[in-house]
Amino acid sequence: MTTTAARRDRQREQLIEAAERTIAEKGLAGLKARELAQEIGCALGAIYNLVRDMDELVLRVGSRTLARLDEALGHASQGALAAAPEDAAGRLVAIALAYSAFARENPRLWRTLFEHRMVEGAEVPDWAVAEQMQLFRHIMAPLAALLPEAGEPQRLLLGRTLFSAVHGVVAIGLEEKLVAVPRRELDHQIETLVRLVCAGLAADTTLIR
Amino acid sequence: MTTTAARRDRQREQLIEAAERTIAEKGLAGLKARELAQEIGCALGAIYNLVRDMDELVLRVGSRTLARLDEALGHASQGALAAAPEDAAGRLVAIALAYSAFARENPRLWRTLFEHRMVEGAEVPDWAVAEQMQLFRHIMAPLAALLPEAGEPQRLLLGRTLFSAVHGVVAIGLEEKLVAVPRRELDHQIETLVRLVCAGLAADTTLIR
DNA sequence: GTGAAATTTTGAACGATGTTCATGACCGAG
DNA sequence: CTCGGTCATGAACATCGTTCAAAATTTCAC
Numbered sequence: 001m002t003t004t005a006a007r008r009d010r011q012r013e014q015l016i017e018a019a020e021r022t023i024a025e026k027g028l029a030g031l032k033a034r035e036l037a038q039e040i041g042c043a044l045g046a047i048y049n050l051v052r053d054m055d056e057l058v059l060r061v062g063s064r065t066l067a068r069l070d071e072a073l074g075h076a077s078q079g080a081l082a083a084a085p086e087d088a089a090g091r092l093v094a095i096a097l098a099y100s101a102f103a104r105e106n107p108r109l110w111r112t113l114f115e116h117r118m119v120e121g122a123e124v125p126d127w128a129v130a131e132q133m134q135l136f137r138h139i140m141a142p143l144a145a146l147l148p149e150a151g152e153p154q155r156l157l158l159g160r161t162l163f164s165a166v167h168g169v170v171a172i173g174l175e176e177k178l179v180a181v182p183r184r185e186l187d188h189q190i191e192t193l194v195r196l197v198c199a200g201l202a203a204d205t206t207l208i209r
Numbered sequence: 210m211t212t213t214a215a216r217r218d219r220q221r222e223q224l225i226e227a228a229e230r231t232i233a234e235k236g237l238a239g240l241k242a243r244e245l246a247q248e249i250g251c252a253l254g255a256i257y258n259l260v261r262d263m264d265e266l267v268l269r270v271g272s273r274t275l276a277r278l279d280e281a282l283g284h285a286s287q288g289a290l291a292a293a294p295e296d297a298a299g300r301l302v303a304i305a306l307a308y309s310a311f312a313r314e315n316p317r318l319w320r321t322l323f324e325h326r327m328v329e330g331a332e333v334p335d336w337a338v339a340e341q342m343q344l345f346r347h348i349m350a351p352l353a354a355l356l357p358e359a360g361e362p363q364r365l366l367l368g369r370t371l372f373s374a375v376h377g378v379v380a381i382g383l384e385e386k387l388v389a390v391p392r393r394e395l396d397h398q399i400e401t402l403v404r405l406v407c408a409g410l411a412a413d414t415t416l417i418r
Numbered sequence: 419g420t421g422a423a424a425t426t427t428t429g430a431a432c433g434a435t436g437t438t439c440a441t442g443a444c445c446g447a448g
Numbered sequence: 449c450t451c452g453g454t455c456a457t458g459a460a461c462a463t464c465g466t467t468c469a470a471a472a473t474t475t476c477a478c
Contacts, residue, residue, distance in 0.1 A: 042427080043427060045467075169373040192416055207405055243435080
């Protein structure tokens with residue numbers, strides 16, 4: 001016997017999956033409450049029993065995307081560690097390239113992570129913020145190997161900066177949809193950026209204080 | 210005597226300025242056709258005689274923002290050049306910091322430059338693309354001084370990468386509105402990033418090929 | 419098992435919003 | 449002055465997300 005709560009949970013899952021498919025296919029702007037209701041076979045108003053509003057739905061899709069991204073970065077980091085345990089810079093490059101690959105392969109879902117703005121006044125829930133912070137741990141490990149003498153706060157700051165910089169290259173690189181940036185070229189830009197920063201770190205450690 | 214066309218041009222200017230003020234105050238989401246019509250004193254439908262649609266209006270506001278940004282970067286570059294003509298890296302840092310300052314001082318207008326997505330299928334007009342490319346010239350000059358031996362294509366690629374990287378740090382740094390990143394900290398991250406890349410370039414020119 | 423109470427589902431209705439279009443005012447040339 | 453075309457007008461339309469009173473369903477005590 002299926003209790004009401006269990007069925008609602010199942011339907012909520014269906015809703016989130018339908019929303020994920022829709023965003024992946026048509027982008028965030030293509031997400032319509034009425035279409036979702038029809039797709040999961042419920043009334044329009046029922047959606048608001050499964051989810052507070054569309055914002056929460058988008059946030060939950062973002063949570064799934066973030067989990068997949070986290071997994072991709074973890075695999076890349078692990079692979080690079082196995083291939084060259086000493087090469088911390090290479091591991092950073094591998095993570096950055098994995099980030100780029102994920103963005104390229106999931107363009108609309110990835111975009112949604114940043115495109116989505118909360119309605120005025122509403123705050124991002126704590127669990128969403130915590131998830132985003134989790135991503136940094138992949139960067140922090142190689143960074144600690146690269147800068148054993150720097151303090152943790154300095155490393156955190158640098159990790160954040162490095163992530164943001166790579167993100168910027170990917171974001172602007174994938175912007176112009178028509179003249180799609182060739183994968184090779186974008187990946188080369190990213191690798192160059194990360195290696196330049198690492199070379200800079202090796203050349204002049206006083207830049208990190 | 211004011212011909213009809215002249216009055217329409219004047220009203221179009223009013224419309225763009227009103228839209229600019231609105232976006233600066235309330236953000237892109239706060240831009241409503243009906244409010245604009247009331248503000249410039251015309252009927253709702255008249256807006257569509259001044260502008261094809263809201264997309265074009267936002268693009269025109271973006272054009273003004275881009276012009277002011279271009280001016281700010283030019284001033285910063287010029288100032289740094291006068292202060293230390295030899296220090297190309299310092300000029301890059303000055304430009305990056307000016308970019309950060311502009312974004313911080315014009316958060317909603319700056320955001321609109323990137324937030325805005327064309328409706329499906331519509332393409333960004335050529336004049337808008339050309340304007341964006343203009344920005345790069347500020348970066349290219351110091352880069353040429355820094356890498357006299359590199360080819361122009363390599364320099365262009367690196368300039369684009371550097372711009373994107375700094376943009377990423379600013380974009381993510383200004384993201385969380387509540388826990389506003391202190392100006393000092395953000396500027397320090399940016400300067401660190403640019404100096405690290407410059408140090409990397411000096412240490413290992415083979416990274417740019 | 420039954421009936422009442424509580425809960426959930428329903429979809430019409432509401433309030434916004436961008437855009438269009440018949441209508442009527444207005445302008446300018448002859 | 450007049451008339452033909454141009455332009456302004458705002459009601460109407462198509463979509464949205466969201467709400468809510470009513471209907472349907474489930475729950476539960478007896």
